[in-house]
Every structure is written in C-alpha cells, then in structure tokens.
Amino acid sequence: MESSFLHLNSRDELLRIDVSKIVYFEADGNYTNIIQINKLRGVVCLNLAKLQEILVDRLKEKSSNFIRIGKKYIINRTFVYQINIVRHKLVLSDGQSFAFQLEISKEALKKLKDLYTGNNDKE
Secondary structure, three states: OOOOEEEEEOOOOEEEEEHHHEEEEEEEOOEEEEEEOOOOEEEEOOOHHHHHHHHHHHHHHHHHHEEEEOOOEEEEHHHEEEEEOOOOEEEEEOOOOOEEEEEOOHHHHHHHHHHHHOOHHHO
16 A cells, blocks of 8 residues: 655654544644544644645645545544534544544534535535
8 A cells, every 4th residue: 555644844843644544633723633543643833724735735636535624623534434413423433443533513514424425516
C-alpha cells in the first residue's frame, strides 16, 4: 500500500504524518488536533480552515478523502462506520482496532449521510 506523508512545520517542531493513518482533525480555537489510528494526537498552530487549504494544496486528489463536517471537524471518509442523526453521533472506525465517537450537529450528519446515499440534490 502506497503511503504519502503530510509534513507540518512550525518554528519549533515538525510533524510527519502518514495521511492514511489520520482519522480526523479537530478544531481547538487557532489550533488543530490531529488524531491518528494509533490514538496519537498531534497539535498544530493552524485553524481548521487553513489546514483544509493545506490538505488540498499538498495532497491534491488525495485530499478528497477528507471531508469538512460542521465547524469543528475534518474527517477521513475511509473510516466512517456509523452515522446516527438522532443521537448526533458519528463513529469513525477501522472495524477492528479503534473507534472514535464524535458529537456532530444533525444538519452536518444529514449532509454526510446524503453524500453516502446519493441524496445530494437536497442542498
């Protein structure tokens, strides 16, 4: 399996992250947490919008694996396991070694579900 790496550089630190192992990005003010399948958590001094621009710029077509959902998250669509609109719950999992449960707005979850079911014409 081909790996590609995302390099995020700051004045004091370099993060080198295998893109296929990123589960999601979580906004935290002007910072973004990067959560990986091994539960490692990296932090970069970038807001989520800026990070989204970097993903598109550096990953090109592979950036389509990442979807902005609501104001707080960018998720790796590869790991979507369960979308529960009623409970405002999104579960990201590989089906065996990890599961992350995120609380997401109903509207954002409906859009995500529509993306998977092909009901995109309701926008």
